[in-house]
Amino acid sequence: MAYSDKVVDHYNNPRNVGSMDKADPNVGTGMVGAPECGDVMKLQIKVNPATHIIEDAKFKTFGCGSAIASSSLATEWLKGKTVDEALDIKNTDIVNELALPPVKIHCSVLAEDAIKAAISDYKAKSTVETAVTA
């Protein structure tokens, strides 16, 4: 099966690979996986607490080319968005952008799950933080 040029590009030059401090209150971490293919994806966002804008995003994915490309693209899209705007990113957007074939759609679903997980981790942390300081 041939990968699209965009998948190959993200696979060969993945954007924003790395990790951030999980303990940082402004960092949200999403760890997701797909048992049938053994993929694991970690996606992190760093949010400016005053503006709710995602200032940085990092990922590390162990999986196929499409899973790596999906999460790489997700980090590109996340940067500069507010947390609420980021929640609007749909797996179908990723499918369209990367021209993923039907058998690889679950990779985009995984990336969407990772975004949602990172945001909900950040939100859970920032609520606790606010409660403590209030």
Next chain:
Amino acid sequence: MQYFEVLGLAPRLSLDLKDLEKRFYAKSRELHPDRFARAPQAEQQRALELSSLLNDAYRTLREPIARAEYVLKNSGFDIGEQRSKDVPPELLEEVFELNMALEEADRPQIEAAGVRFEKLRAEIDQELATRFGQWDQAAETGTLAQIRGLLNRRRYIENLLRDVNVHLSN
């Protein structure tokens, strides 16, 4: 559930493999083409179809994991497409760490991980056996959901063991 029916069994997750084998041979003899040599065409055809179903049934039911997947599929559980919600976060964390270790190709770490994952798989198999018994006592959907969760974990660990072996053979 056809596979159990063709072997004359009620749907059960814990099966006596000796008994299963005996039933398989007895049924195979019953359906042997020689016995239908003079039978009408339609009956020969029917025996052939049943015989093929019987083979599939035996192949599936003698393997506990395949058997459980068969029961899950026939109880309305989708075992193909799955989301990460079905996997406990600690396992993902562990899988992620092992992948990191594999990437850095630190041999002693990989060997230790291999041992740990084999132990984990054995523990899962033991818990599966318990859950199988539980379902056989009272066929509850909740038990099947737990079994599906265990099977997911098991698949992750199988994949990891495969990766471990690939790295160790390099």
